[in-house]
Amino acid sequence: xxxxxIPHFPAPLTADVLxxxxxxxxxxxxxxxxxxxxxxxxxxxxGGQREVEIDHGGAVYRLRVTALGKLILTK
Numbered sequence: 226x227x228x229x230x231i232p233h234f235p236a237p238l239t240a241d242v243l244x245x246x247x248x249x250x251x252x253x254x255x256x257x258x259x260x261x262x263x264x265x266x267x268x269x270x271x272g273g274q275r276e277v278e279i280d281h282g283g284a285v286y287r288l289r290v291t292a293l294g295k296l297i298l299t300k
Contacts, residue, residue, distance in 0.1 A: 267296060 276289035288298050
């Protein structure tokens, strides 16, 4: 096997590479927290219907309720 076919991976991103170290002594509320996802009820999305169409970036998706009450999203 030639060395040209071996993939080269970048060095791991460590604190010294990034030039910063986390302040582990900072109070928890001062640290950045991940964004919280918005929760929507399926009833609010479906509006009493069994199926709705969702336009996403020019593509149409269908969200529907199955006979067993589960949700299926298809393109």
